[in-house]
Amino acid sequence: MERTRVRRSFEADRISKLPCNVIDNILKFLSLHDAVRTSILSRGWRYKWVTIPFLVFDWDFRLKLDRKYNVESIIYQILFLHKGPIVKFTLFLADSGLCPGLNNWLHFLSDHRVEELTLKCVTHRSISHHLFTFDHLKHLYLVNVELRLPSTFKGFGSLVRLHLSGVQFVPEDLDRFIAKCPMLEYMDLRIPVDHMLSDLVIDAPNLKSFHISGIRGSVYFKNASCLKEMSITSCLTAMDTTSEPGDNNSNMIKVLGQLSSITSLKSNRGFLLYLASGGVPQKLPFNLNHMRVLVLDVAGFEHTSEVRSALCLIRSSPNLQRFEITMNHPLNTPGVDRLEATIQFLKAQQKYEIPLRCLEIVKMFIFSGVKPEMEFVKLLLLSAPVLRKLEINYMHPGVTEKGYKILKELLSLPRASTRAEIIFQDRYDI
Amino acid sequence: MARKNRNPVGKNVDPEAQKKKTRTLTLKSSDGQEFSISESAAVLSIAIENMVEDDCAGGVIPLPLVDGGTLARVITYLNKHAEDGASDEEKRKFDEEFVSGMEMGVLFDVVLAANYLDIRGLLREVRRRIADRMKNKSVEWVRKTFHIESDFTPEEEEQMKKEFAWAWEGVDSDVDD
Numbered sequence: 001m002e003r004t005r006v007r008r009s010f011e012a013d014r015i016s017k018l019p020c021n022v023i024d025n026i027l028k029f030l031s032l033h034d035a036v037r038t039s040i041l042s043r044g045w046r047y048k049w050v051t052i053p054f055l056v057f058d059w060d061f062r063l064k065l066d067r068k069y070n071v072e073s074i075i076y077q078i079l080f081l082h083k084g085p086i087v088k089f090t091l092f093l094a095d096s097g098l099c100p101g102l103n104n105w106l107h108f109l110s111d112h113r114v115e116e117l118t119l120k121c122v123t124h125r126s127i128s129h130h131l132f133t134f135d136h137l138k139h140l141y142l143v144n145v146e147l148r149l150p151s152t153f154k155g156f157g158s159l160v161r162l163h164l165s166g167v168q169f170v171p172e173d174l175d176r177f178i179a180k181c182p183m184l185e186y187m188d189l190r191i192p193v194d195h196m197l198s199d200l201v202i203d204a205p206n207l208k209s210f211h212i213s214g215i216r217g218s219v220y221f222k223n224a225s226c227l228k229e230m231s232i233t234s235c236l237t238a239m240d241t242t243s244e245p246g247d248n249n250s251n252m253i254k255v256l257g258q259l260s261s262i263t264s265l266k267s268n269r270g271f272l273l274y275l276a277s278g279g280v281p282q283k284l285p286f287n288l289n290h291m292r293v294l295v296l297d298v299a300g301f302e303h304t305s306e307v308r309s310a311l312c313l314i315r316s317s318p319n320l321q322r323f324e325i326t327m328n329h330p331l332n333t334p335g336v337d338r339l340e341a342t343i344q345f346l347k348a349q350q351k352y353e354i355p356l357r358c359l360e361i362v363k364m365f366i367f368s369g370v371k372p373e374m375e376f377v378k379l380l381l382l383s384a385p386v387l388r389k390l391e392i393n394y395m396h397p398g399v400t401e402k403g404y405k406i407l408k409e410l411l412s413l414p415r416a417s418t419r420a421e422i423i424f425q426d427r428y429d430i
Numbered sequence: 431m432a433r434k435n436r437n438p439v440g441k442n443v444d445p446e447a448q449k450k451k452t453r454t455l456t457l458k459s460s461d462g463q464e465f466s467i468s469e470s471a472a473v474l475s476i477a478i479e480n481m482v483e484d485d486c487a488g489g490v491i492p493l494p495l496v497d498g499g500t501l502a503r504v505i506t507y508l509n510k511h512a513e514d515g516a517s518d519e520e521k522r523k524f525d526e527e528f529v530s531g532m533e534m535g536v537l538f539d540v541v542l543a544a545n546y547l548d549i550r551g552l553l554r555e556v557r558r559r560i561a562d563r564m565k566n567k568s569v570e571w572v573r574k575t576f577h578i579e580s581d582f583t584p585e586e587e588e589q590m591k592k593e594f595a596w597a598w599e600g601v602d603s604d605v606d607d
Contacts, residue, residue, distance in 0.1 A: 034564055
């Protein structure tokens with residue numbers, strides 16, 4: 001222990017005498033600017049900052065920096081002086097120009113036990129294979145980079161959270177990458193629009209939360225037995241799918257059969273169409289017993305197949321507590337025939353039991369009050385004995401006569417629950 | 431709410447956890463004050479948990495590095511965090527208020543106690559609070575606030591400022607918060 005001079009001043013300098021681990025962890029809450037400035041406080045502080053475990057060169061860092069300074073040379077300066085493990089490294093690259101330092105830094109960092117790596121680029125850049133040798137990674141957050149998985153990739157044995165946004169991958173590489181990260185619990189994949197992913201295989205035995213947007217083809221859950229939360233935005237359109245009745249080859253059964261632990265599902269119409277492909281059974285041959293929350297986006301009930309998928313999901317989730325649905329109305333008013341087919345389908349469903357014994361909250365957004373929507377509400381009200389709240393967000397703001405008529409009709413519908421409250425919002429204050 | 435549902439009273443309660451709630455320990459501060467605390471609250475300190483496990487406690491646990499005033503504060507923190515019904519949100523709010531009222535001297539007493547007793551959550555809160563007092567402040571302001579005496583010569587200081595010129599810009603003006 002270093003002996004410090006005893007001061008006779010009235011108030012003592014206590015911060016300088018704190019144990020190193022405490023000081024390191026105080027400095028970790030500071031920006032790099034603040035941390036580096038401590039080096040000038042006194043001789044004792046000269047090198048305290050060089051062991052800080054977090055190095056964050058984010059937007060804030062850039063905003064604080066006067067334009068006359070070169071970020072690259074500052075990063076080199078700091079990495080050169082730093083000592084010890086770097087638990088967290090964050091880098092935002094704002095300029096589109098080349099950044100020759102990036103691959104050097106990754107090389108340098110690869111043996112510094114980095115656990116949390118964030119790399120955000122404004123324009124696409126490819127990054128070196130050094131990234132794949134970060135053996136201690138727990139969190140990986142990449143934006144706008146291009147990855148090529150080396151054949152020698154051994155996997156990230158400790159990776160728990162993966163967030164990829166605008167990351168370009170050879171499709172099979174992504175499957176292989178996921179399969180080689182067995183501890184993954186959270187995954188958020190935002191596939192770039194110009195690089196939509198056709199198919200994806202999820203082999204992640206510990207995955208609990210999965211979010212994906214920009215998928216165009218199939219998602220095959222090879223191993224996702226722990227998956228609880230999932231949200232999917234698929235780019236499939238009605239043109240890409242067929243939904244002939246006959247449920248031998250139904251995606252509904254194939255996909256949902258792999259998700260025995262699911263508690264919350266958020267799906268857009270593209271994924272509903274994908275599920276509907278191959279035919280939609282009245283009910284799944286198994287129950288989704290853990291499902292509590294279902295949030296769906298449909299295209300204004302234009303396609304009976306979407307309504308079929310929605311109802312099949314509801315029917316197969318006996319413990320559902322909360323259901324939300326957003327009607328995205330198609331630009332062209334659907335033909336009367338199509339609407340009529342949906343109406344007839346929904347009317348026919350009243351004959352079959354829908355066991356919604358736990359459903360308490362229903363919310364409907366962009367509600368227009370067309371007949372199929374009203375039939376859908378009718379069905380829910382008839383089937384949910386403990387419903388507490390039905391919230392309808394009407395698509396036309398302001399009190400209109402049409403809105404009033406719809407409200408009147410809604411209030412007259414028979415309800416299985418004696419305490420169900422109907423809230424009709426005709427304002428966009430949601 | 432969800433927490434309560436998961437663990438309804440009388441069902442699936444771990445008997446060992448139940449025992450810890452009713453068993454009390456006595457903590458003795460450096461100035462000889464004694465405090466009773468439930469075992470379930472006390473073991474949120476990893477150091478105390480180890481002492482209890484090694485059974486070297488013998489009824490009274492002496493904490494020779496923590497004075498009575500500080501120990502009382504630490505115990506308030508532990509009790510809140512061991513409280514049955516307290517939600518995470520409630521605890522977060524409590525933590526914020528708990529440290530925001532502390533004067534500088536108290537912050538240092540508590541950070542040392544939390545470090546010695548290995549109470550991770552408390553340590554994090556106090557460290558954050560101390561760091562807040564340094565955020566965006568000039569070197570002179572930090573020296574004054576924490577009573578740090580500079581032992582650099584003006585020439586040395588000038589030289590270092592040049593070395594890290596980028597870090598010297600954009601600090602707040604030196605006013606108290």
